[in-house]
Amino acid sequence: MGGYLIVAGEVSGDYYAAQVAEKLKEYNPEFLCGLGGEALEKAGVSIWENPLDRSTFGVKGAVGNLFFLLALARRTARRAEGMGIKKALLVDSSGFNMYLGSLLRRRGIEVLHYIPPGVWFWGRWRARFLARRGIKVACIFPQEADIYRDFGVETHYVGHPLAQELTPVVKKEKDLIAVLPGSRTQELKDILPVMAKAVAILKQKKPELRFILARAPGLAGELFQPAREAGIEIVEGKTREITGQASLALAASGTVTLESALLGTPLVIVYHTDRLTFWLGKRMARVDSIGLPNLVLGERFLPELLQEDFTAQKLAEAAIEILKPDRYREVLEKLSRVQSMLELEDTPGRVAELLAAGRRET
Secondary structure, eight states, X not given: OOOEEEEEOSHHHHHHHHHHHHHHGGGOOSOEEEEOOHHHHHTTOEEEEOGGGGTOOSHHHHHHTHHHHHHHHHHHHHHHHHTTOOEEEEESOHHHHHHHHHHHHHTTOEEEEESOOOOSSSOTHHHHHHHHHTOEEEESSHHHHHHHHHXXXXXXXXXXXXXXXXXXXXXXXXXXXXXXXXXXXXXHHHHHHHHHHXXXXXXXXXXXXXXXXXXXXXXOGGGGHHHHHTTOEEEESOHHHHHHHEEXXXXXXXXXXXXXXXXTOOEEEEEOOOHHHHHHHHHHOOSXXXXXXXXXXXXXXXXXXXXXXXXXXXXXXXXXXXXXXHHHHHHHHHHHHHHHHHOOSOHHHHHHHHHHHOOOOO
16 A cells, blocks of 8 residues: 655644545555644654744745745655655645655655645636646635536545534524634724724624624733723633524634634625735736635625725624625525535545555546
8 A cells, every 4th residue: 555645734734634535544654744734643643844843834934944945845755755655645735745746756656635725716827737747636615626627637526624613503592793803913903993892883783693702812911901801701612502502793804714614504794905015916816806705605695894895883783784684694595505515425435545546536
């Protein structure tokens, strides 16, 4: 059977890679080795180096650690070749894993990229890059799978791992609103003050409403002062529980919007960033929406308030509108469609089978 190289460079990638590693054990590999963190190590993978400790991934980390990343990729490829590894699973971390994947392919190692480089919003050159190097992909969104196929990449749609972890919470707390302002410092600075003002408006119009902010760990306490002043309850480390229990979420664009959809919680999607970043994003974007649930379904059924449209008044109005019974039922029906589109049985098992068997399935 031989051994497998598994590479993850971020916490989420480490988690999803570990799920696949557990499934790979069913194929009785000689060994599992690679780059990753605690989750992969617990799954029985021999960790050569742990890039998670250095916070080297992401744009800022990648620029600051460019030479380290290039050297790490070269070391990893040489070591894999020296050990006679024939197959590699690269998980997320698109920039680093694209480079590493090309090095591995030059050495004749088969590469499967799980959660491959994003091509949905922009950057379709990445699909061409992978196609030229014969790198296979296991996509978690059907729309991205279609794009990769169009570029001639051997493509497998495996479903979204979150769709199996998260199921709709049917019994909601009627008047509970989840406040989800993001997990990065700058996001909180840009987004939370406006959310807090919207909460104040909503409390005046609907005093029965209760608001809980799901706080991401590791953020400075002073960032949450606008929430305290607005009387928003703050809870740390329970984002999914709060989102699932809530009747509505006010959410910054990101993975949490998809989590909310999969938990069956209607939401209003917001975002604000500096003008240059937003302008560049609009120039490069090939889609009309930013919210993942809207993108999956192919229609903007959830309101999106971006940049100048993101005001306290508009956010409060959008929340009141979506809470109207007829509108609420309509949104719930569309959220269930998002769930069905992304849910395939045993996503980690599908990825493990593709890697172990090397079959062509498109």
